[in-house]
Amino acid sequence: MASAEKHHYVPRFYLNGWTTQDESQALRLTRFQWKGGKFLAERVVPRSTACLDRLYSLEGVPIQDQQRIETDFLARIIDNPAGGVLHHMRTAGPRHDLKQEQRVAWTRFIMSLRIRSPEIVEQLNAEAPAELRKNLENDPEEYDTLAEEGDPETLLEFVEKEAPGFIDDFGKRLLPRLIMDDKAFKRIHQMHWWSGDFSDSKVSLLTSDHPVIIMPGIDHPGCVLALPISPTLAFFACPDERVVQFVLNWNRTSLVEWLNATVVRLASEQVYAIDDCQAEFVRNLLRMPTVD
Template sequence: MKRGKQTHSKHHFVPEFYLRAWATPDESQAERLTYFQWIPERLHAARISPKGAAKQVDLYAGVDKDGKKTQAVEQEYFGPKVDDPAAPVIAKMIAGGQPLSEAEAAAFARYVVAQRVRTPGYVKHVRAEATQAVSEMAAGLEADYQALRQEGWPPSLNDFIQHQMPHLPDFLGVQSLPRLIEQPSLLADILEFEWGWGHLDAGDQTLLTSDRPVVFTKGLSDPNCIVALPLSPRVAVFAMKDPQRLRRLLERPARDLVEGLNTNVVMQAKHFVYSRDELQRAFVERHFKRPEEQEAEAFRRLRP
């Protein structure tokens, strides 16, 4: 029996190429990484392929102006504009390559910014904000609508929009993700930072990552903000606006840097922590907040 064309797509909120750095061969020689997840009353650990990890069906799916499902945000933006340019840059950083070119730095900055807004929690926030924005717009124009309203028209502008353009909030919501990432001022803030990366040998204590892997200790405009990201089990990148402070940070013992970054990455994880093995299970269990301990995600209101 023939099957119809599939309209869904599984979208990674942490890219497959990034997670592959933590994958190791299992008994079947397939490349898998270890994930930790809280299930009732215990910390569960299992192995998963990078392709199967950190993804959600139709996470960035939207609708076009005709109400048809579209995967354009994933297929036309996150793939070719964010992940594909960033992958070789991160590979270069892991390999200990030369300083980044201007184009490479821009690709990495875009990747870092994207990791802040491509999470399931933020995408849900964007969709809700679009719905609220359409409702507020309708309320602001209600008097004009009533002055123009003719017999047979819906009783309110909000009703009119829901009847004539039911997909408008969804179209405006998820489609705004690329514009949020591409804000010139936001990318410029990232590019103002001094970046340093390298190999961190802390023995059996390797770098962990999670479903929220980029650490921002403060807002990007704060001069004391530290941005950090594990790139592999042994390589991490740190950034600060003050080159001297960054130098002093990078001069600290590797074990201190690994433990500090791991603590932040695990504490801010929402659903999953990733590792190359289970050797740091006790550390994860100590710092990974249970669902009931996690604070509700809070995001700024989006402005037109």
């Protein structure tokens, strides 16, 4: 049923890379989080974490259309193609050579991870409807010249009548447009790409509910974009070949430690690992939620 839809803001196919089989043969990963003032390290299945009920559901449309952002956009256009690319990168290792359509799919996936989080959705839901109402109330004279007899008195009232719920859902409706932003897409797509193999590192790679690292900024000529893709592999992109060489020459374990520290600091609530060996490391860096 639509009312029971769970929407993953960190997709299961991505989290599966940190799973191992338990005694019941179930694939689980280790999830670190603060809850009720306690730091927890729990073994969980990917389908039960990094998800919220109806996170992307539209409320002002018929029930058969409520999940279309999740099913028609995120699943079909973003996650399904990216899942194949991720499988290829994990199996091919650092020697992978992505085709054009794979680069497009992977770029879209990276952009989605930056936008689809509960925090961004909450912000859009809080700000976008009010901004749209404000814009609809601008230039009332223009509407007056176009309105026909029997139409509502204002454009705002017209939209509320003809498209009930559209304004309240406007924040979620912006998600596809933000994820498909051409400027950010071109910036990432044109960077130098490679994967780092950290099988020889003393510590494994962590990930989190905000796993994409972009420092100092996507428009900076010295930008470094990084995304852990397994406990031993990380994806990198840089616009400058000199920065690429700097990263490649970094000590392997030191680079993993930097990646892990950054991923944990970027996390909103949850960090994921293949085991609990780095529990103390995560505990010291993961922000404790503020109590309202």
